[in-house]
Amino acid sequence: MYDSSSTEKKWQDKWAKAKSYTADLKNAKNPYFSHVMFPYPSGDKLHVGHWYNFAPADSFARYQRMQGKDVFTPMGFDAFGLPAENYAIKTGVHPDDSITTNVETMITQLKRIGCMYDWDKMVNTSKPEYYQWTQWLFLKMFENDLAYRKDANVNWCESCQTVLANEQCQNGSCERCGTVVEHKPMTQWYWKITNYAQRLLDNHDKLDWPEKTITMQKNWIGRKEGVFIKSKIKDTDYEFEVWDSVPQTFMAQTFTVIAAEHEELPQLMKGRPEEKAVLELAEKIKKRKMSKDFNPEEDMEGIFTGLYVEDPFGHGDLPLWVASYVVADYGSGIVHCSAHDERDFAFAKKYDIPLRPVMFPEDPEEAQKVRDTEYCYAKEENAVMEQPEKFKGRKWGEVREDIIRYMADDMKIARAQVNYKLRDWSISRQRYWGAPIPIVYDPEGNPHPIPQEHLPWELPRDVDFKPTGTAPLAQSKELLERTEKIFGKGWTPEVDTMDTFVCSSFYSFRYLAEGNTKEFVPKEIDKKWMPVDMYIGGPEHACMHLIYSRFVSMALKDFGYINSDEPYQRLIHQGLITNGGTKMSKSKGNVVSPDAFVDRYGSDVFRMYLMFMGPFEGGGDWSDTGIKGIDRFVQKVWKLLGESETSNAEVSKEVNVKLNQTIKKVTQDIESLHFNTCISALMELMNLVEKQESVNSQLALTVAKLLSPLAPHLAEELWEKLGGEGMVIDAAWPTFDEKLCVSDTIEVAVQINGKLRGTITIDAGAAEADVIAQAKEVPNVATHLEGKEIRKEIYVPGKLVSLVIG
């Protein structure tokens, strides 16, 4: 009987004592950097979802180690953020205290998994020694013109009296209290991620990432080629450009719409008879758009401004309307409209604005309907162009490039340009529990960076967490005094903190820095270890953390601090473990704790069960049915290899082939993170070993090695029992011989017209003619062939014979 609890403790202590997990960052010969997305230290502690992520990642790291790599697998805590602050509001416990407790609890739990984390290099983003680098990063962004301030709408919850991050707004409501989130203008700090839009796309080619994630990022960045059309409002000096990514139908444009939020709108309307009505409606639209139940189609409305845009196309001036469907911060917030866009069409119909279609279906009857604007005819590849004259008869689907050139070069009314959906990154948060933005304001209100010598610019503690509507740091007397003392009377501190995604955008580097207070990351260490060889975490970060950290690496590389502009070379997403079909969360009360399972079965069984459940990238609904199967397997391994006498008797050919096949399969499956089939292969091997009269000791040692990444404690115990040298964690990964993966005889299927009619056993090297002859002799095959003419004979070597009869 294998006793997991005493054995696991024993090996965890031995590994710790031997410093098996401590990486020598400076002297490593064969560096391999692998880590998971660090967890948030919540009061929920670790749940099975964490294990589902961490345990396979650890198995992969252990495998790499046995392949001779100097593996570095650190762990840390993404400790700033709203949950700790909310907990503080509720209980009065300072976030720093609750986080410290939670971190301790989680480290204890993490140690029970038996993962090879190098705890010496742990990071905690909420500690000053970490966040001084968050602040350093801000200063570097500021120095390099990548940080700027502007007014923008933030998500505001009236009930909680606080700003919420986008991710704290679910379907337009506050995730805590359900209040509809309002948008409120505030001055915010932004980082110019848009400068890197193209590079973020171009670099995708060199990343070993899931195609899905890259696609999501591409969609998020939203690169589009198109034109900016030069425009001017009649009888004013106001000139602007209009973005058009479907410029083929520019001759159909009959009116122009401007976003209700457009900042020039009040100025344009000033003193005009329509001013009051237009601005009132604009206000109404703005409010409506912020509400949860805003429906773009049903709520479509607008108003004529009385202004006209000078016509660049020769059809008369275009009336300018305020319209609810215009996106304010894409292009210029002003759009020319035509009959060939669904929204423009609907708007024109509603307000009786004339339309002038310029492309038509080939069918004359349908063409007439389009001409009569009975329906909107848009984005049809085969639409026949009628205007401009020069392109008459050509197809919408192929005329695009020529039209762009025509507008730009001949008509000189537009310029070809690439546009992106990506917006600059708003990093300000009006919250307490985050890294303070290292900025102070002079008495005139101008921002100044805090010199690096004053970092860490510490988060003050004399703050009441109860929400009051202003940023909590504004209450701190200590912070204000500190600011005045250093910078002078009348100077004030920035009271916003940074988005937690800033903290997590560079933590891999700080693992490598080993607490270095002078350097962000030592140059030679960075060069040796970055980019991270294997990064594992959830797909929900595809368009947040995984874009931000790429951007930050690009910027830091450009500033000259690091060598690689990509932080994560290979990326894998684990699947999501749900319970009852929904994501585990404390509020839903469906969190499953791993502790009881670990107590009962041990860490090895529990982690193998999670890996055996299904493909790592698949996830699934939690169920413990089946964990017994893994427990039986572990007991079987122990009984066969640990408790019974092994011998030096030569193994049978059959067993040897199976062993070689298993080494091959396990190797390939761990490389590709297919742990479920990897464990199956080992089960098959053990099922065969079970049938043998004795167990060969070399085979037993090999099995211990194969098990080591998956069930590290069991493998060490076996290794010790079998008299293996040192610890199995340090052993070399077993190799296989391709020639030995094939047995002397092979089973070959015999098909007639694609239907299986029998199988034959042949010698591995048998000639095609002999195999086919043998196949025809199978009684059941012969019966089916009787009286029939064989038209075709196919032999797939080592697989099957296929006979085609008439």
Added chain:
RNA sequence: GCCGCAGUGGUGGAAUGGUAGACACGAGGGACUUAAAAUCCCUUGACCGUAAAUGGUCGUACUGGUUCGAGUCCAGUCUGCGGCACCA
């Protein structure tokens, strides 16, 4: 609406275009036991069939297609999941 992914026994899931259901769980039957647990053995996609068998038919969401052969490739449909969403 757009983009991406998936649909296989009672369950989790295996299958470079080549014997569908590996490996497990569960279930049924049996052995051991005073009994239970544990363990071991047999059966387990559906239907039909034989004295017996390596017997037959159907079967991977649905409808077609390509192929000697399709869970796998192609076209279309349905359903589910994930992401984006007034982006002109």
